[in-house]
Each structure stands twice: as C-alpha cells, then as structure tokens.
Amino acid sequence: xxxxxxxxxxxxxxxxxxxxxxxxxxxxxxxxxxxxxxxxxxxxxxxxxxxxxxxxxxxxxxxxxxxxxxxxxxxxxxxxxxxxxxxxxxxxxxxxxxxxxxxxxxxxxxxxxxxxxxxxxxxxxxxxxxxxxxxxxxxxxxxxxxxxxxxxxxxxxxxxxxxxxxxxxxxxxxxxxxxxxxxxxxxxxxxxxxxxxxxxxxxxxxxxxxxxxxxxxxxxxxxxxxxxxxxxxxxxxxxxxxxxxxxxxxxxxxxxxxxxxxxxxxxxxxxxxxxxxxxxxxxxxxxxxxxxxxxxxxxxxxxxxxxxxxxxxxxxxxxxxxxxxxxxxxxxxx
Amino acid sequence: xxxxxxxxxxxxxxxxxxxxxxxxxxxxxxxxxxxxxxxxxxxxxxxxxxxxxxxxxxxxxxxxxxxxxxxxxxxxxxxxxxxxxxxxxxxxxxxxxxxxxxxxxxxxxxxxxxxxxxxxxxxxxxxxxxxxxxxxxxxxxxxxxxxxxxxxxxxxxxxxxxxxxxxxxxxxxxxxxxxxxxxxxxxxxxxxxxxxxxxxxxxxxxxxxxxxxxxxxxxxxxxxxxxxxxxxxxxxxxxxxxxxxxxxxxxxxxxxxxxxxxxxxxxxxxxxxxxxxxxxxxxxxxxxxxxxxxxxxxxxxxxxxxxxxxxxxxxxxxxxxxxxxxxxxxxxxx
Numbered sequence: 001x002x003x004x005x006x007x008x009x010x011x012x013x014x015x016x017x018x019x020x021x022x023x024x025x026x027x028x029x030x031x032x033x034x035x036x037x038x039x040x041x042x043x044x045x046x047x048x049x050x051x052x053x054x055x056x057x058x059x060x061x062x063x064x065x066x067x068x069x070x071x072x073x074x075x076x077x078x079x080x081x082x083x084x085x086x087x088x089x090x091x092x093x094x095x096x097x098x099x100x101x102x103x104x105x106x107x108x109x110x111x112x113x114x115x116x117x118x119x120x121x122x123x124x125x126x127x128x129x130x131x132x133x134x135x136x137x138x139x140x141x142x143x144x145x146x147x148x149x150x151x152x153x154x155x156x157x158x159x160x161x162x163x164x165x166x167x168x169x170x171x172x173x174x175x176x177x178x179x180x181x182x183x184x185x186x187x188x189x190x191x192x193x194x195x196x197x198x199x200x201x202x203x204x205x206x207x208x209x210x211x212x213x214x215x216x217x218x219x220x221x222x223x224x225x226x227x228x229x230x231x232x233x234x235x236x237x238x239x240x241x242x243x244x245x246x247x248x249x250x251x252x253x254x255x256x257x258x259x260x261x262x263x264x265x266x267x268x269x270x271x272x273x274x275x276x277x278x279x280x281x282x283x284x285x286x287x288x289x290x291x292x293x294x295x296x297x298x299x300x301x302x303x304x305x306x307x308x309x310x311x312x313x314x315x316x317x318x319x320x321x322x323x324x325x326x327x328x329x330x331x332x333x334x
Numbered sequence: 335x336x337x338x339x340x341x342x343x344x345x346x347x348x349x350x351x352x353x354x355x356x357x358x359x360x361x362x363x364x365x366x367x368x369x370x371x372x373x374x375x376x377x378x379x380x381x382x383x384x385x386x387x388x389x390x391x392x393x394x395x396x397x398x399x400x401x402x403x404x405x406x407x408x409x410x411x412x413x414x415x416x417x418x419x420x421x422x423x424x425x426x427x428x429x430x431x432x433x434x435x436x437x438x439x440x441x442x443x444x445x446x447x448x449x450x451x452x453x454x455x456x457x458x459x460x461x462x463x464x465x466x467x468x469x470x471x472x473x474x475x476x477x478x479x480x481x482x483x484x485x486x487x488x489x490x491x492x493x494x495x496x497x498x499x500x501x502x503x504x505x506x507x508x509x510x511x512x513x514x515x516x517x518x519x520x521x522x523x524x525x526x527x528x529x530x531x532x533x534x535x536x537x538x539x540x541x542x543x544x545x546x547x548x549x550x551x552x553x554x555x556x557x558x559x560x561x562x563x564x565x566x567x568x569x570x571x572x573x574x575x576x577x578x579x580x581x582x583x584x585x586x587x588x589x590x591x592x593x594x595x596x597x598x599x600x601x602x603x604x605x606x607x608x609x610x611x612x613x614x615x616x617x618x619x620x621x622x623x624x625x626x627x628x629x630x631x632x633x634x635x636x637x638x639x640x641x642x643x644x645x646x647x648x649x650x651x652x653x654x655x656x657x658x659x660x661x662x663x664x665x666x667x668x
Contacts (some may be wrong), residue, residue: 037640037641039640041637041638041640042637043638044634044638044639045634045638047634049436049633059393066603078382091519129639129640150587157586159394162345167611178470179441179442181573183632200633236619259632261425263628264634265629265632266627266628266629266631266632266639267624267628267631268644269631269639270620270623270624270627270628270639270642270643271617271624272622272639273640273642273643273644274616274620274643274646274647275616276643277640277643277644277647278612278613278616278647278650279609279612279613281647282608282609282612283605286604286605286608289604289606290601292604293600293601293604294597294600294601294604295597296599296600297597297600297601297603297604298593298596298597298599299601300378300381300382303375304374304377304379305378305600305604305606305607306371306374306375306463306611307371307375308604309604309607309610309611310607312604312608313608313612313615315613316612317558317651331629
C-alpha cells in the first residue's frame with residue numbers, strides 16, 4: 001500500500017472515532033516522527049470545529065477534580081469530550097508524574113470521553129506541537145469539546161493552555177504563599193476564573209482576594225468581562241454557572257471577536273514547529289561537536305561558550321548571508 | 335577608550351569586588367546584549383575556582399529560609415557567599431514573583447554576601463546562560479561559595495541547578511500530594527537531600543518516606559552516598575551536618591571524581607548558548623513571516639504548521655546541504 005492510501009485509511013478510521021487509530025496517531029504526533037506526517041497534515045485541514053478549552057491552575061488547586069466533574073456535566077448535555085492532560089514528568093527518569101493515576105476511572109468506559117496524557121519530558125517546543133496535534137485529532141474524531149489540562153508551573157504549560165478558544169484558571173483556598181505567588185503569572189491569561197473547593201470556610205477570602213487582584217491588574221478589553229465562578233465538586237455547586245460562562249465565551253471565540261486569537265494560535269503553532277525542527281538539527285550537530293569541545297570548556301582553555309556557539313551557528317550558515325533570509329522570505333510569504 | 339581597554343578596566347573592578355561593576359556585568363549577561371561580551375569572555379577564563387552549590391525544592395519546601403540560614407553559617411566560617419536566585423516570573427506581566435521580598439534583609443549590608451535575582455521571563459536558553467555567567471562573575475569577584483537557588487517547578491530550573499558542583503534538593507513535611515508529586519522529578523539529581531522544618535511533628539514520616547524512595551529508586555554510583563539531612567531553621571539544628579556534607583562533596587567535586595560533571599556542564603553551556611543564538615535568529619526571521627502566514631494557518635487553508643516550518647527551515651539553509659555541516663565540523667572541532 002502506498003503511504004498516501006495508508007494515511008487516507010488511517011484518517012477514515014480516526015473520523016469514525018476508532019480508539020486504536022486515534023491512539024496511534026496521537027502517539028506519532030507525540031514521538032515527533034516523520035511517519036504519519038501525511039495523516040497529521042490531513043488532520044490539520046479537517047480540524048477546527050471543536051471548542052477547545054484550556055484549564056490550568058497551581059498545584060493543589062483541584063484542577064483534575066474540576067475537569068472530571070465538568071466533563072461529566074457536559075456529557076449529560078450530550079457533548080462528546082476529549083481531554084488532553086499535559087503532564088509534567090521527571091526530566092531524568094522519564095516517568096510521568098500525575099499520569100492516569102488521578103484520572104477518573106468511571107469515565108474510562110464511556111466512548112463519549114477520550115482521555116490522553118502527554119508527557120512533557122525532553123520535548124523542547126515539541127510538547128506544544130504534539131498537544132495541539134492531539135487536540136486536532138480528537139476534533140476530527142468527532143469530540144466537540146476538547147479540554148487541555150495542565151498544571152500551571154512553567155511558561156511552556158501556560159503557553160499551551162492559552163492556545164485554546166477559552167482559558168480557565170483554577171484557584172483554591174488554603175494554599176501556601178509560595179504557591180499563591182506562582183498564580184500571579186496566570187492571572188492575566190484567564191477568560192474565566194474558577195475558585196474550587198468553595199465548600200471550605202476560607203473560600204470567601206480567596207474569592208474576595210481574587211476579585212480585588214483582577215480589579216487592579218486586568219484591564220477589561222473588548223466585549224468580554226472575565227467572570228469569577230465559585231465551584232465545589234463536593235457539594236456539586238457552581239457547575240451550571242461555569243457551563244453557561246463557557247458557552248457564552250464559545251460564541252464569542254468562534255465569531256469575529258475571536259479571530260485575532262485564532263490567528264495568534266496559528267502563529268504560535270508555526271513558531272513552535274519551526275523551533276522544534278531547528279533545535280533537532282542543532283542538537284544533531286552538537287552531538288557531533290560537544291564531545292571534543294566540552295572538556296576544553298571545562299578546563300576553560302577554549303573560547304567561552306558564547307563565542308564558541310557564535311562560531312558554530314555562523315558555520316551552520318544561519319543568517320550569515322542576508323540573501324538567504326531574503327530568499328526564504330520571498331519564497332514562503334508569497 | 336577602546337572596547338578592549340574598557341573591558342579590562344571593568345574586569346579589574348569586578349576582581350576588586352566593586353558591587354557596581356558586578357551588577358553592571360550581570361545585567362549585561364541577563365540582557366543577552368553583545369555589549370560587554372569581551373568582558374564576559376574574560377570572566378569565563380578567570381572563573382572556575384568557587385564552589386557552586388545548586389539548591390532546589392518544590393514550592394513551600396522552605397528553600398529560601400534554608401539558603402539564608404546556610405549562608406549565615408558559612409559566613410561565620412569566613413566564606414564569602416554569592417547567591418543567584420532564579421526566579422519564576424509571570425510570562426505575561428513580566429513581574430518577578432519571589433524577587434527580593436523574601437530575601438534576608440539582615441545580610442543586605444554585609445559585603446561578604448552578594449544576592450542577585452534573575453528573572454526567567456522569556457529567556458529561552460538564555461536564562462541558563464545568564465545564570466551561569468552571573469555565577470562566573472561572582473566567582474571572579476572573589477566569592478568562594480556560590481549558591482544557585484531555584485524553585486523546582488520546570489525542566490529548565492532543574493537543569494540549571496544541576497549545572498553546579500553540588501546539588502541539594504530540599505523537601506519539607508506537610509505539603510500536598512500534587513506538590514509531593516512534583517518532587518519526583520528532582521529525586522535523582524540530589525547529591526545531598528535536606529528535609530527542612532524538622533521541628534514539625536510530621537517530619538519523621540517525611541524523612542522515612544524519602545529514605546525509602548531513595549533506596550528503591552536511586553542506584554549508588556561511585557564514591558558518594560547521598561545523605562538525607564534533617565534541618566530546622568527554627569531550632570537551628572542540622573546545619574553543622576549539612577555544611578560537613580557540603581565540604582565532603584566539594585572535595586570530591588573538585589577532584590577526578592567530579593571531572594565528568596565539569597565536562598557535562600561545559601557541554602550544557604555550549605548547547606544553551608547555541609540554542610539561544612539560533613532561536614534569536616529564528617525569531618527575527620519568524621517575526622517577518624508570521625503576520626502573512628498566521629491568518630492562513632488560522633483558516634486552515636495553508637499547509638499545516640509542520641510542513642510550513644519544514645519549508646521555512648529548509649530555506650534558512652540549515653542542514654540542507656551536507657557540506658555545510660561537514661565544513662562546520664572540521665572548522666570547529668579541530
């Protein structure tokens with residue numbers, strides 16, 4: 001069978017929602033391999049219908065529980081839900097930390113829910129690309145609402161969760177100061193704020209603090225006012241309000257008001273793909289050179305790392321000739 | 335004055351420990367500007383004498399308090415201490431989160447201690463380079479012990495703290511499950527484990543859990559057995575033991591046993607510098623192309639981001655001709 005016919009068949013199976021085909025294609029995207037690139041290119045053209053919701057929060061904010069409850073509520077309204085969990089993993093052991101341990105097992109047998117964890121290990125730029133390709137695959141497979149869930153601890157994670165139509169930031173009462181400080185980086189990216197665990201007695205203070213911070217820090221822009229919604233998975237409150245806010249924002253995101261955001265996501269994906277490809281080339285090059293150069297750097301007898309890197313980049317031919325850049329520009333931007 | 339004479343004068347002032355000169359050069363390193371590169375290249379050759387200690391831990395582990403107490407104890411033993419705090423910052427507002435708020439003001443007037451916060455914002459690869467250049471600058475300025483402190487939440491932070499002679503990972507009792515899970519990524523990188531807040535009644539469980547995890551997960555290699563040390567800043571206990579462990583590891587790190595680690599750090603610095611330079615070029619190129627391409631990506635009428643990025647990288651001339659790579663290799667590795 002030719003690769004193209006192979007890809008066409010794989011796509012047909014993904015479109016039919018076959019879990020094995022979905023899993024295979026997501027794995028290919030995650031591995032960053034050139035295999036099935038044909039199919040992934042087709043997926044890109046076909047996708048763009050699903051409502052993509054990014055959900056993040058500091059560790060301990062109750063994101064996973066919120067995602068689980070929200071998914072169940074959306075299911076009862078007839079939605080088919082894809083969940084892509086970006087999962088911080090050990091950079092050394094390669095082990096996935098959260099993994100499927102915390103996944104809600106009661107949904108595992110429901111064909112209307114598809115849950116996938118993506119490990120972030122060693123994926124410079126590749127993680128963003130693979131995650132958004134996984135979203136596209138689930139979109140093509142007929143899931144109409146896709147949740148990207150990530151623990152908000154690094155810039156990469158925050159960027160990914162922002163590459164959605166609707167970004168939800170989850171806070172919770174009773175977390176330590178240093179954890180609360182991490183949250184500061186996430187305040188501005190929320191389209192919707194959720195304070196979870198609002199059955200707790202100290203939740204009102206968290207709600208008040210958050211509302212005050214938003215007043216002083218976030219300028220309202222355009223037709224959307226960022227709501228702050230109190231939820232509790234224990235007492236099952238706040239989810240109707242949350243779903244109503246999600247649907248209102250969806251209408252906006254798919255309309256003219258959401259156009260610039262969709263363009264930004266397109267640009268983000270191009271940047272991440274280019275970064276990943278370029279760093280892959282660079283690393284292959286460095287793998288050849290580092291064994292000879294590193295000992296001299298360690299002894300501090302070589303030029304400093306910056307000067308050496310400059311020479312190396314220059315000899316790679318990047319940007320050394322203005323004509324290169326001009327050629328590239330005229331060829332691609334036409 | 336010529337740039338070279340200017341650099342020589344700056345270096346002399348750094349060597350004399352002049353705070354203004356130190357601050358200026360660190361700021362140049364942080365900005366990644368080409369100004370004062372001459373001086374930074376000289377710094378690289380001169381540095382390499384100080385004992386560099388990387389200290390990390392999950393949010394709430396009491397790292398900053400530990401670093402403060404440790405620095406004070408080392409001061410009483412006559413050491414001159416540099417502290418470089420890698421500080422997560424908001425990717426959107428650019429604000430530094432921890433900053434100098436939590437820095438110990440009592441040490442601010444001691445000329446034997448120099449404290450500097452480095453913001454991580456938007457510094458792809460550049461953060462590692464700037465941080466290690468700051469370490470070198472403090473080394474040349476005569477600080478014999480330099481602590482790199484970072485909250486252990488991302489792969490970048492973990493890599494930086496590993497680029498030291500001695501890595502200390504701080505744990506604490508009483509943190510939530512999701513926080514504890516983040517720690518899993520840091521277990522393997524420790525040369526010394528510290529459990530802080532050991533005045534707390536639940537500290538023994540944390541100590542026991544950590545020792546058990548280490549037994550099952552970390553294989554002993556070479557002449558060093560990773561100690562687990564209980565400290566309390568409140569009751570001022572454990573610090574003599576910690577300093578003894580640091581000194582033992584220092585002896586090893588500067589000897590033959592530490593040679594491979596020093597080489598790895600040299601290789602890491604070359605990789606990070608090359609990455610930063612290449613991504614800077616790529617981003618300048620993308621800034622020209624993205625405005626025309628992103629809307630087509632958003633409409634999904636263009637080729638997919640991966641295919642477009644491939645074309646873009648190819649037209650940049652990187653790795654497209656095998657001769658380029660061969661030339662680069664023979665030129666640099668000689």
